[in-house]
Amino acid sequence: MTMWKITSGRGSRLTKEFVENNVVAVGLDDETDFTSVTSREEMRALVAQRVPSLTEKQVIVAGSQWWRFLNELQIGDEVLVYEPDTRNYHFGEISGPARFELGLIPELPVVRSVSWRTEVPRDALETTTKNSLGAVLTLFKVPADAEMDVKRVVTGEKGSLQADDTGDLDAEADLDPFSDIEGLALERVKDRINALSWDDMQELVAALLRALGYRTSISAAGPDRGKDIIASRDGFGFERPRIVVEVKHRRGQMGSQEIRSFLGGRHADDRGLYVSTGGFTKDAHYEAERASTVTHLMSLDELAKALIEQYDQLDEDGRRLLPLTKIYWPA
Template sequence: MATWMIRAGRGGVYAKDWVENGYVGIGWDFGGVDIASTSHEQLRGVYEAANPDFSAQKVAFAASQASKFAHTIVAGSTVVTYDPEARVYHIGKITGECVPSPDVDGVTYTRKVDWKRIAPRDRLSMSSRNSLGSLTTIFNISAEVAGELNSAAGKGAGKPEAGIETGDSADDEEARFATYDDGIERIKDRALSLTWEDMEQFVAGLLRTMGYHATVTPKGPDGGRDIVASPDALGLESPRIVVEVKHRKGTIGAPMVRSFLGGLRAGDRGLYVSTGGFSTEARYEAGRATVPVRLLDLDGLIRLYVETYDKADAETRSLLPLTRIWWPA
């Protein structure tokens, strides 16, 4: 059987829910028709009827992708999805047939999955990372990349499953968003190679881009104050933002967030940046804090940087330079 990649929505927003609740889904609107009992040829007409304003390219793409989801991918097939926040590929087995799912957020059809293993993105070669950045929502993973995912997930070496060609050509909108998400992942790969000193300067530069006067504090016991930012150059105006930056692979737990919150003074705002992400307990700790605090993981940090890149100063851009890609309107 082949190994299939199914994207969890734009920016991987549904990945956690898919894994926690054991399913995968698609969001194309076929008017509630049972696509599992509808042929590929019929799917085009059904989708066109449900979306009469869509282009022929968009209709053909949706019908082809839905046909793969409902028919080509069979029970027992290996399926992979990516969680950009945790930077891991989840690997599982399809265990159920395609069913309409009108009550599931963000999707119209789902299939049950037994999620078994995870493969950290950082353990994959650059060529495999690039291969997993295909422009389509559902695509077949090559035998070589499937084997590397298995190795990264800790599975013993073995002959990977053979792949098949998908032959799909993504419509412009789908390709544009897939390209954007893939670009975000490549930028994150590059950001992880920064030194911890450069990462502190990078975060300070991002705050300057957003209109704050940000200063990296001198090294030494800082009590969780790597950067201090304020609306004015003298640091007298509110809100004053106190920033802790942790540039490492491990997640930040609740005790470290609690310690950071304990060091904030009256009137401070807290920003905790962790390139390794945060545990569920850490997010809960921040959510119940009595002072305003924001937890920012690598995915959120880089997406914010991309959105504000045009306003970044030369020093910040030099730490993580980007190239703009133009796309036809």
């Protein structure tokens, strides 16, 4: 039995579709059926024809990955797919052969059925495992040490890692190292944010609001009646609208009850911002959408993206909590 990591589209944006449809999927585009390809060479030729912008080495790597999806993934093999919003890896088992199914997963029409078993929190994994699973390859065998770590979390066992097999990761040498540098950087930033204490998280959210031109007032520790931060243009909350902010820094999604509690007692012209590093349930989003008070639910993924976008405007307090270095490379 082998464990594989599969990326659900650029930025792992299709993970929910994978899980809801009980599949993993790959594709050259939204219409090419390559399930009848009979050799790696034929697959590479098809990749070169359908995606002419790829270099020769990228064609070799991509062709090999799609070939493996068809022929090397076996029924019973384990598979991981990452979901950025929840920071969890969905862990499942391949339960069917490759097939062409147009329209099931956008842009990825070659699928294999999966029986999803559980979720593995990224924050429960060793740093070396996080780095291994962040590789830019679309499909690869999980290195032995990372596989052991994932199974340690799945089974609840404790122990140190022993193996040092690098799996397929050496194949990355054939890829453009910057091909998904933004996605990899975003996950590292989220790791740093998630490691903050609750107090520091609250301060970081306040720093983001100040970067956006607001003045902020942070509630003292203790009962806050559903508000951790008040943001307004004048700094006192007299000038409307004011933004009332709740910050939840914990594992686990916030549900509709938490959103209702937050919205209770809000003024009609208030604006609500609810930040949850554990994300939100569908019911929570529905509750916020139908509320009379305009309310935005911000996940860790959105928070990290907003901080990166506004980083040049962050004050010293914000940069102290989240020190980042800007890099440049050819577009």
